[in-house]
Amino acid sequence: MSRRNDEAPMRARVPADIERPDRIAFGLSGRQLVILAVMGLLLYAAWTAVATLVHPLVFLVAATPIAAGAFLLAVGRRDGIPLDAWVLAALRHRRSPRRLVPAEGPVIPAPAWVSTTAGPGDRLPLPAPLRLPARGITGDGLIDLGSDGTTGLVAASTVAFGLRTSGEQNGLVAGFARWLHSLDGPAQIVVRAQRVDLTSLADRFLAAAPGLPHPALEEAARAHVAFLDDLAGQRELLHRQVTVAVRSRHGAHHAAHHAAEVVRALGGCEVPARVLDGPDAAVRMAASLDPTAPNFTPYATSVGGEDL
Template identity: 40%
Template sequence: MNDSEPLIVRIPADVARPDKIAYGFTARQLVILSVTGGIASSIYYVFRQVVPVVVIAAVALPLVALGAALALGRRDGLTLDRFALAAVLFLRSPKKVVAAPDGVVPPPRWCRLCGKLPAPLCLPVRAVRSDGALELADGGTAALVETSTLSFHLRTADEQASLVGAFGRWLNSLDASVQILVRARPVDLAGVVYAIEEQAGRLQHPALARAAAEHAGFLGRLNASRDLLARQVLVVVRDPHPPRGRRATVRDASAAVVLRHAAETQRALAALGVTTAVLDADAASRVLIECLDPGGWHPSGTALVDELITGLEVQ
C-alpha cells in the first residue's frame, strides 16, 4: 500500500457482536425462532383435527410474530428479548434503596409498617483508597486514567498510521480487560468568566482589556443560552488477578499492582500525543460522585477520614 494513502479501518459500533451461525442468524436468534416454530407446529398438529385452521392460524400467527420480533428486533441498542428481560428486572427491582452495608434493620414489632422496607444500596465500589485505587465490592481493585482527545482526521496518512500502531501496541500489551468510558458532563463557565473579568482590569493596554471583557461577555452569553457539555474519556484498569482475601496486606498488594498498570497505561497513551493522568483519591471520588449525580452540586476538597476539616464551603 502506498504510504500517502489514508489508513481506513472500519470497526463496528457493537464490538461484542455475536457470531452468525447459519442463514445470517446468531445462535440466540436460531434458538428463539426454533422454539417459536416448534410451539406453533405443535399447536397445529395437536388441534388440526378438532379446531378449524382459521382458529389455529389466529392463535399461532401472533405467536410466530412475537418470536420473530424478539429474535430480529432491536431497541436502544439491545435485542428485544434482552430489552424485555431488562424491563422485567427493572420492574421487579426495589425503587427505594438506602446506604446500609450491614442490611436494613427492620422496625420493632410494636411499630406498624406501611409499605415495604427500602433495599440496601449495592454499589460496585466499596471504598476509594488514599492512593487513588478503588476497592471493588467483588474484592478486586481498579484505577482510573483520564485522557484527552485528539483530532485523527486532520493528521496525515503517516501520522494516522503511527497513531494506530501506537494504540495497537498498547492494546497488545494488555494482560487483562480494561474499560474505556466516554461520557459527557455539564460544564459551567461562570468561574472562567469571573476569572477573565478579574484579570481584564489588570491588563496594561486598554485594547487588551476591552478584548478580554468582550470575550468574557461572549462566554457569559454562551453559558446562559446553551447547555454546555464536555467530553471526558476514562480508562478503567483492573487487577488481572483480583485478590480473594480481605486482609490489608492483600488489598495493598492488589492496589500497587493496579496502580502500576495504570502508570504503564499513562505512558503508553502519552505516546499518542494525548494528555493522560492517573486520578488520585479526590479526583476519583469526584468522578464517581458525578456519575451517580450528573449535573448536581458537589463540594470540592473532600476530606479523608483522618484529616482535619478547617473550613466549610457554602453555596
C-alpha cells in the same frame, strides 16, 4: 515537504457487526435457535393436548400470533440490542424496588402506628438497600469491584488530530493501535462533555485587579474579564473530560500496572495522561454518577494538561 508528510492517512474499515454472535444454522445464532425451539416445543405440546378437542384450523389461527411473537422476539433488535434482552431488562426493572437507600443491612420497617399513605390500612413498600457495583476506592485510586476484579482510572487529555499532517496522524493512529493490541483485559474510554462556567473565574480576576502592582496590569485584568464575559455570552463553552478505565481480575497490583501501561502508551501518542489517585478517582466517579453536577470551572481542576 518531506516524504513523511506526503503519506496518505491510515484508514481501516471496522465492521459494524464486530460483536455479532456466531451463526449456527439458518443464519441464526444459538440464542435465537433456543428461543424458537422452546416455543416450537411448547406449541407442539399444546397441540397434542388439545388435538382431540380443537379443530386444526382453529389451533393454527390461535398459534400464529404466538409463533410470530416468538420469531420477533428471537430475531428482533432495537438500538443494536436483541429484543429478548430488552424484554428481560423490562421484567427486571418491573420487579426491582423503586426506592433505594444506602444501608448496610435490611431496612428496618417503620412502627405500625406511623401512617405512610393516605388510604386506611395501606402502607408503602419499604425501600431496598442500595447496592453499587463498586465496594470502595483505595488510596491508590483503584476501584474494588468484588468478584468482578479491580479497576484503575486514568485521566487523559485530547489531541488536535485534524491539525496534524498525514504522517503525524499515521504515527498517532499506529501508537493508539499498539495500545489496543496490548490489552489483555476489559478497557473503557469515557468522554464526558461539561459546560464551562466562566463566571467564577471572571469574578476572581475582577476582585484581584485592584491589588495588582501597576495600573496597566489592572487595566489588562479588567479587559480580560470583559473578554470572558463576552465569550460566555456569545457561545456555549464545553470541556471534554476523558477517562480510561482498565479492569483486571488478578488483583490490585495487576490493575495498577495496567493503568500505568495506559499512561505510557498514551504518552507515545502525545496524549497527556495520569493515573487518578484515591481523592481524584472519588471525585471523578461522583461526577459521572451525577449528571446534574455544577458546571465545570476552569483552573479548578488540573487533569493531565486539561486546564483551559
